[in-house]
Amino acid sequence: MAEGNNVLMGILAIILGLLVIIFPIFSVFTASVMAGFAIILLGIWLVAQSFGTWSASKGASIAYLILGIIAIVGGIGLFGSVLAFSWLVSFWLYFAGFFLIISGIMSFFVKEGTTGKGIGGIGIILGILYMILASYAWNPYYLALLIGIWLIIDGITLFFVNPSDLMKMEN
Template sequence: MQKMGSAIILIILGLIVLAFPLLGLVPLSLLTGFIVLILGIGLILGGIAEMGESAGMGILELILGIIALILGIGFIFNPALFSFVAGLIVYIVGLFLIIAGIIGIVSKSGGSRWNGVLALIIGIIYLIVGVLIANPLYLGILIGLWLLFTGIIMLVKKD
């Protein structure tokens, strides 16, 4: 029963991501911007306080605080900056999918082998699309397809 529930959740999430692949980009950029901005202010204040004990650590905190402050303001006022920085995540997600696929392929259970092959194929496609096209819309569609197909395989596969 738990497997069926997980499969249905994956299918629903896949359909949602397919319907709205860019749904969270701007709100996520704003929220991240405010969080990074507050982090920057905290680091700057911590760096100023640290100067009395260790000038080197204080300067390091100040530099990190200024960088975080600039990024936070950039994320808030320019969501494209957030998209650029998030573009680095393409490599991480693609590698995670490929590693999950390899693990699924070499695992003992037969049901996860097909999920592993699917994850491996989509991970490779994800990296190719992310590097060559770099359009978050297509990347969102790929993640939605992976969720949808993984849910369907889990639902159809009998153990």
């Protein structure tokens, strides 16, 4: 059983997951506002970086400036746009699914190393699942359902798994 702090986080994740499922459009709208705001802040930081690096490297400074402007425009476009956020999430799920499938297929051709045939099969299956989820994520209602289910599952796992124990296992 996990520590008290993890149980509290698990309960909060389950409650948040249920709220996301109950209020799907408001939840996706809120997520798009937060994502847009974060990208706008990233763009502002990149523009500030461009002024700071001007004396050291003109090319890097111009690159920071261009990236910053693109991030600010993209963040403004994403800010509060449910459809843009749904499209972006769906795109990234397709993107991740494609790479999972490709890496799974590639692992079948590896003769040495730690990747096995089972891992390749799992990568292909997960890639296909990502593609299926991406086809549903276009719809904001389904996107909210996917996010809510993920939060509930994550909250339940926090009851049983202590994230710090997972970090110890990796080291």
